Amino acid sequence: MAITWMASTGSAASMQGALIIIGTPVVQNDTLYMTVKNIGTADAKMVSCNLNSTLSSSFTPSIIRAGESVSLQVKFSQPFSPGQTVRGTISTDQGTLQFSALSQ
Numbered sequence: 001m002a003i004t005w006m007a008s009t010g011s012a013a014s015m016q017g018a019l020i021i022i023g024t025p026v027v028q029n030d031t032l033y034m035t036v037k038n039i040g041t042a043d044a045k046m047v048s049c050n051l052n053s054t055l056s057s058s059f060t061p062s063i064i065r066a067g068e069s070v071s072l073q074v075k076f077s078q079p080f081s082p083g084q085t086v087r088g089t090i091s092t093d094q095g096t097l098q099f100s101a102l103s104q
Helices: 002-014
Strands: 019-028 031-038 044-051 058-060 069-075 085-092 095-103
Touching (some): 019 085, 031 044
Parallel strands (some): 019 095
Antiparallel strands (some): 019 031, 058 069
């Protein structure tokens, strides 16, 4: 009985989403463009996205399935000045991913 419990607990613990950024994120006016891949074994649900401490007003898709790459377009309530590097975070139910993006 104990061996079955240990095996099922170990399997559940290993199911986790893990996001990586493909390429370089870019901001144009009020929109962030980036490609994200979930290299984990569980889906990751996006909760929020911030740039320079500004919370996004909308983003799609909200769930990134295990093994999938998605192109995100994240809208913000204000434009960002061209030529600056902005710092951002994507918060998911699996953790937080930090990144930098170039504003064009």
